[in-house]
Amino acid sequence: xxxxxxxxxxxxxxxxxxxxxxxxxxxxxxxxxxxxxxxxxxxxxxxxxxxxxxxxxxxxxxxxxxxxxxxxxxxxxxxxxxxxxxxxxxxxxxxxxxxxxxxxxxxxxxxxxxxxxxxxxxxxxxxxxxxxxxxxxxxxxxxxxxxxxxxxxxxxxxxxxxxxxxxxxxxxxxxxxxxxxxxxxxxxxxxxxxxxxxxxxxxxxxxxxxxxxxxxxxxxxxxxxxxxxxxxxxxxxxxxxxxxxxxxxxxxxxxxxxxxxxxxxxxxxxxxxxxxxxxxxxxxxxxxxxxxxxx
Numbered sequence: 001x002x003x004x005x006x007x008x009x010x011x012x013x014x015x016x017x018x019x020x021x022x023x024x025x026x027x028x029x030x031x032x033x034x035x036x037x038x039x040x041x042x043x044x045x046x047x048x049x050x051x052x053x054x055x056x057x058x059x060x061x062x063x064x065x066x067x068x069x070x071x072x073x074x075x076x077x078x079x080x081x082x083x084x085x086x087x088x089x090x091x092x093x094x095x096x097x098x099x100x101x102x103x104x105x106x107x108x109x110x111x112x113x114x115x116x117x118x119x120x121x122x123x124x125x126x127x128x129x130x131x132x133x134x135x136x137x138x139x140x141x142x143x144x145x146x147x148x149x150x151x152x153x154x155x156x157x158x159x160x161x162x163x164x165x166x167x168x169x170x171x172x173x174x175x176x177x178x179x180x181x182x183x184x185x186x187x188x189x190x191x192x193x194x195x196x197x198x199x200x201x202x203x204x205x206x207x208x209x210x211x212x213x214x215x216x217x218x219x220x221x222x223x224x225x226x227x228x229x230x231x232x233x234x235x236x237x238x239x240x241x242x243x244x245x246x247x248x249x250x251x252x253x254x255x256x257x258x259x260x261x262x263x264x265x266x267x268x269x270x271x272x273x274x275x276x277x278x279x280x281x282x283x284x285x286x287x288x289x290x291x292x293x294x295x
Contacts, residue, residue, distance in 0.1 A: 016042040025133040026096070028212050030193065035205055037093035039083050044103055044125050047072045071106065071122040089206070092213060094123075101129045192220050199231055207237055214244050221255055222247065 022041065023033040050063035067073065080090040097103045104124045110117050131137045192211060197203050214223050223244065230240035247253075252261055 016046045018042045019134045019136075021133055021135040026100070026102075028208065029216075030208075030212070032205075032208065034093065034096060034209075036083075036085055036089045036209065037096045039085075040079055040090060040093045041097055041102060041125070041130075043079060043082055044072065044074070044123050045130065047074070048125055069122070071124045073120060073122050075121040089209065092209070101126055102133070192223055195224055195227060196237070199227065200237060210237070210241065214241070218244060218248065218253065222253070222258070225255060225258055 016039075018038060022038050026034050026037050026041065028034055047066050050065055053062045053064055054060070055062075076087050076090045076094065079085075079094075080087045085093075094103070094105060098105055102125065104126060106122045106124075107119045108122060110120050192215060193203055193208060196207070196211065211223060223240075226240040226243040226247070227237075229243055230236065233239065247258065247261075250261065252258055
């Protein structure tokens, strides 16, 4: 072995462990690994791995948990701060993990320092389900010339195992739908990413997650329509996302709704120009996200 291999072999590391198979199971609808969800799961598993204490005299080994309560108390923001993710990213990741039955989330009312605290978040991993997606526990059969790994099939469409409803104080409603996508749907999901890359540039994981979520919450045709309008204004994805937010707020769900809203906006602009006795150029243009969008 080389010196580098020997030296690395002698290093002892502490912290999170990520199983390689998680990248194959914990994914977006397009099959790409859901990095945020994987890292959140690794953090939860880390806290539930007991600390090993060995007595120096008799060699007796005891195990001690890393937290005080019966379950780990961690909220979305704390998990986000650990890795530098956003609260929304972690919320959506936790939705996926609960839908896959890999973790359970519970909101409790507790008493701390004489104060009553509502909607305190507790998380707990589900060992039996995590075992199914971890490489050490895959079924392996030996074929001539190679080893084939047979994965244990786990449905991503099972109901959520939330012990209680999410905190009512959390304003982000994701309603993430985790389903087993058909081949047609996978091709469709890939096309929206291709549209982004062909028109906006390199697609990073953060934007890919955001696009996937908007497709789930609205539709692929609406997401592409928002991108097209952003391109006309030479804007980026955040502008398209601003359009989508306003469409949702105005209950615009189809392209027909979009067209109707745009016609209504233009008509209002014409009436306003006539009342002012001039043709204000602002009436016909699409302002930035910070202003009122014509949708």
